[in-house]
Amino acid sequence: MADEALFLLLHSEMVAGLYRAAEQGEGENGRCITKLENMGFRVGQGLIERFTKDTARFKDELDIMKFICKDFWTTVFKKQIDNLRTNHQGIYVLQDNKFRLLTQMSAGKQYLEHAPKYLAFTCGLIRGGLSNLGIKSIVTAEVSTMPACKFQVMIQKM
Amino acid sequence: MSRPPGRKQDNHKIDWHLPTISSSASAHHMSRELFVLTYGALVAQLCKDYEKDEDVNTCLDRMGYGIGVRLIEDFLARSAVKKCRSYSETAEMIAQVAFKMYLGVTPSVSCTSATGDEFSLILDKNPLVDFVEELPAERASLCYCNLLCGVIRGALEMVHLAAEVTFLQDKLKGDAVTEIGIIFLRKTEDKKHKRNK
Numbered sequence: 001m002a003d004e005a006l007f008l009l010l011h012s013e014m015v016a017g018l019y020r021a022a023e024q025g026e027g028e029n030g031r032c033i034t035k036l037e038n039m040g041f042r043v044g045q046g047l048i049e050r051f052t053k054d055t056a057r058f059k060d061e062l063d064i065m066k067f068i069c070k071d072f073w074t075t076v077f078k079k080q081i082d083n084l085r086t087n088h089q090g091i092y093v094l095q096d097n098k099f100r101l102l103t104q105m106s107a108g109k110q111y112l113e114h115a116p117k118y119l120a121f122t123c124g125l126i127r128g129g130l131s132n133l134g135i136k137s138i139v140t141a142e143v144s145t146m147p148a149c150k151f152q153v154m155i156q157k158m
Numbered sequence: 159m160s161r162p163p164g165r166k167q168d169n170h171k172i173d174w175h176l177p178t179i180s181s182s183a184s185a186h187h188m189s190r191e192l193f194v195l196t197y198g199a200l201v202a203q204l205c206k207d208y209e210k211d212e213d214v215n216t217c218l219d220r221m222g223y224g225i226g227v228r229l230i231e232d233f234l235a236r237s238a239v240k241k242c243r244s245y246s247e248t249a250e251m252i253a254q255v256a257f258k259m260y261l262g263v264t265p266s267v268s269c270t271s272a273t274g275d276e277f278s279l280i281l282d283k284n285p286l287v288d289f290v291e292e293l294p295a296e297r298a299s300l301c302y303c304n305l306l307c308g309v310i311r312g313a314l315e316m317v318h319l320a321a322e323v324t325f326l327q328d329k330l331k332g333d334a335v336t337e338i339g340i341i342f343l344r345k346t347e348d349k350k351h352k353r354n355k
Contacts (some may be wrong), residue, residue: 013224021217040199043198047192051188
């Protein structure tokens with residue numbers, strides 16, 4: 001669907017624009033990742049609200065994570081998470097073998113050092129979505145071979 | 159409200175044209191909401207980074223340009239339209255095909271000059287501002303949807319049409335409608351040659 005192209009392009013422009021501004025301005029690289037993550041957080045919060053308006057209450061944490069992996073991911077990235085692993089103690093690893101935001105970039109190790117920029121927004125998206133479902137978490141991402149990537153969610157017990 | 163029975167199955171082939179959760183969360187609308195929300199977060203971040211409205215507007219326009227130069231390829235691939243033979247056809251194409259395809263709305267086009275160079279697109283429904291109630295008082299001259307201008311400008315440039323695209327009226331600023339003005343800048347000599355990729 002055409003909307004996907006719009007979001008993908010907007011996302012890459014956002015990353016490029018923020019880094020361009022950082023180069024000309026303060027030059028602090030770490031702030032860009034934080035800004036992207038915070039943007040993702042806000043969007044995740046809003047999106048999950050509208051998305052789960054009519055769904056039934058979730059049974060437990062695992063149910064919520066499965067929701068994120070299946071329905072939420074399908075809505076945002078038109079596919080499901082390929083693999084969900086957990087240690088049942090609050091750490092979940094979501095593996096996406098063909099992450100939509102990275103498929104256009106490379107299919108291997110090329111541009112690996114740029115990958116984190118393109119994952120920050122999505123980390124925030126997951127964190128925001130979980131936050132509005134009542135779960136406080138820390139989300140990080142890692143890429144070893146594009147376009148596969150893993151998102152690690154660490155649930156913070158309040 | 160009961161859940162549709164097919165929800166629990168582990169089906170990887172989800173046809174996302176059909177509602178997966180409930181009728182109010184059909185994937186199609188969510189996709190657009192994702193874009194609208196992301197755009198809102200982007201504008202908010204830019205407002206934090208830049209103090210002056212003009213800087214934010216310029217930044218949005220530049221980003222829109224970057225999007226437009228790539229979006230045109232996607233547009234041409236999806237729509238497979240024939241070459242436009244005149245400026246008015248181009249404007250119609252933007253309004254009736256492109257806007258419909260990407261934003262789901264169809265602005266009305268009108269020619270605003272005798273020479274046939276200037277057009278205006280009137281949007282009575284702008285999906286980008288779905289979640290925006292009003293501009294904050296200190297951001298009165300912010301062109302919230304300036305990205306659109308950049309997108310149109312970038313896309314037109316890739317098909318060898320130089321144009322100036324600006325917001326003539328903006329509902330967020332109190333005008334009656336949202337109006338985008340497109341001024342085609344010069345007649346290209348290669349109008350007769352095939353322009354489409």
